[in-house]
Amino acid sequence: MEDFFGIAPAKDKTRMEDWENVSKDCSEEEHQELLSLQEHLIAKVKYWNEAALKFYFLGPLIRMVKYDTDRYNSFLEQNLKLKINDALDISGNFAFLVATGKQIRKTPFFTLHEY
Numbered sequence: 001m002e003d004f005f006g007i008a009p010a011k012d013k014t015r016m017e018d019w020e021n022v023s024k025d026c027s028e029e030e031h032q033e034l035l036s037l038q039e040h041l042i043a044k045v046k047y048w049n050e051a052a053l054k055f056y057f058l059g060p061l062i063r064m065v066k067y068d069t070d071r072y073n074s075f076l077e078q079n080l081k082l083k084i085n086d087a088l089d090i091s092g093n094f095a096f097l098v099a100t101g102k103q104i105r106k107t108p109f110f111t112l113h114e115y
Contacts, residue, residue: 004088030064037061054095067098074098075105 002008010016026034041057048056067074074096081091096112099105 004084033060033064058096062096072098072100072109073102073105075101078105078108080108080111 037057037060044056045053062074075098076096077093078097078099079091079093080097081089083089092113094108094111094113097105097108098110099108101107
C-alpha cells in the first residue's frame with residue numbers, strides 16, 4: 001500500500017486522538033442498552049466463538065448505529081473485487097459493509113473483515 005498509493009503510517013496521532021475524543025450524546029435508553037451489551041460482553045466473551053460474538057454483541061451493537069437509511073444500507077458476507085489501473089487487484093469476502101443500494105450493494109463506504 002505504501003508503494004502503490006504513496007501512503008505511510010502517521011507519526012502524528014492528533015487525528016486519531018481527535019476522533020477518539022468526539023462526544024456523541026445518546027438517549028438514556030441507548031446508554032442503558034450499551035451498558036447491558038458491555039456487561040454481557042465482559043461476562044461471556046472468553047467463552048464465545050466468533051458466531052456467538054457476532055450474534056450476542058456485534059449484531060445488536062451495529063443495529064444501534066442504524067446504518068440502514070434511504071441512501072445507505074448494511075450488508076453481510078459480501079464479495080468485493082477492486083481493480084486499479086490494471087495494476088492492482090484487491091478482492092475478498094467482507095463480513096459486514098455499509099454501501100449505497102437497497103438490496104444489492106453498490107458503492108462501499110465502510111467494511112469489517114473478520115470480527
